[in-house]
Amino acid sequence: MRTDPRLIAVASGKGGVGKTWFAITLAHALTRLGRRVLLFDADFGLANIDVQLGLMPAHDLGSVLDGGVPLADAVVRHPDCGFDILAGRSGSGALSDLLPDRLEAVLAMPRNGSAGYDDVLLDLGAGIERGVRRMAGLSDILLVLATEDPTSLTDAYAVLKLHRMDRPLGDSRIAVNMVATHAAGERTYFTLRRACSTFLRFEPKLAGIVRRDDKVRDAIRRQSPLLTRHPACPAASDIEVVAQGLVG
Numbered sequence: 001m002r003t004d005p006r007l008i009a010v011a012s013g014k015g016g017v018g019k020t021w022f023a024i025t026l027a028h029a030l031t032r033l034g035r036r037v038l039l040f041d042a043d044f045g046l047a048n049i050d051v052q053l054g055l056m057p058a059h060d061l062g063s064v065l066d067g068g069v070p071l072a073d074a075v076v077r078h079p080d081c082g083f084d085i086l087a088g089r090s091g092s093g094a095l096s097d098l099l100p101d102r103l104e105a106v107l108a109m110p111r112n113g114s115a116g117y118d119d120v121l122l123d124l125g126a127g128i129e130r131g132v133r134r135m136a137g138l139s140d141i142l143l144v145l146a147t148e149d150p151t152s153l154t155d156a157y158a159v160l161k162l163h164r165m166d167r168p169l170g171d172s173r174i175a176v177n178m179v180a181t182h183a184a185g186e187r188t189y190f191t192l193r194r195a196c197s198t199f200l201r202f203e204p205k206l207a208g209i210v211r212r213d214d215k216v217r218d219a220i221r222r223q224s225p226l227l228t229r230h231p232a233c234p235a236a237s238d239i240e241v242v243a244q245g246l247v248g
């Protein structure tokens with residue numbers, strides 16, 4: 001029996017902590033676990049999933065929001081990785097404000113069981129503006145990505161706090177990226193969890209810890225997926241553990 005796909009959003013508050021790379025690589029890892037995945041570029045400011053993957057799709061989210069192109073025609077399948085991608089359109093920030101109902105209708109399309117996806121992964125933009133917050137609020141699971149950087153921690157906390165207000169019973173989880181060791185990642189997680197527990201009275205789960213790895217930069221520079229290019233590197237195995245946690 002088919003169930004509706006899960007909507008998993010990746011947010012961080014702070015920019016540049018690895019959301020887009022994380023979302024791409026997680027989509028790939030979930031696909032390898034047999035899940036049917038749509039990766040949805042929901043960064044209205046600086047959409048760049050297509051850039052990180054070296055794709056040049058004919059259509060994007062903007063074409064769908066404009067109403068001219070059906071979602072199925074705007075989605076492209078990654079030739080090697082096997083997951084589907086809806087590219088974003090840079091500089092389309094106004095779209096999220098002008099077309100809230102339309103945006104939610106577009107998000108509802110892949111969630112309709114007939115689209116055949118198990119997971120729809122949203123790469124959100126940085127910041128906590130209305131559009132980002134609303135997309136996070138629609139998710140079944142919100143993955144909040146943080147690094148050890150104190151400004152990343154405070155921004156991740158702000159995302160968790162707003163999501164708690166929007167979805168008091170929502171499932172928000174913390175993923176820690178770019179740490180030297182798993183122990184360092186756990187310390188970062190515990191710091192954030194303590195703040196949530198003290199001030200928000202809830203304890204987000206740990207979605208996973210991803211180590212800093214030069215192979216990530218190399219894969220992005222070559223516009224090729226990390227799990228294909230460097231399948232055995234530390235960051236690749238860490239993302240695989242995150243994917244298993246989401247499936248298991």
Ligand SMILES: Nc1ncnc2c1ncn2[C@@H]1O[C@H](COP(=O)(O)OP(=O)(O)OP(=O)(O)O)[C@@H](O)[C@H]1O
Pocket residue numbers: 012014015016017018019020021022043046125126177178179210211212213214216217220235
């Ligand atoms: N685990 C990691 N190890 C090493 N470098 C990483 C890791 N994760 C991400 N990076 C680096 O961080 C940079 C930023 O990544 P990315 O563009 O995915 O971040 P982002 O959070 O989506 O940024 P933005 O907020 O601008 O959308 C990339 O160039 C990548 O090289």
Ligand SMILES: [Mg+2]
Pocket residue numbers: 019020021043048123124125
């Ligand atoms: Mg990004």
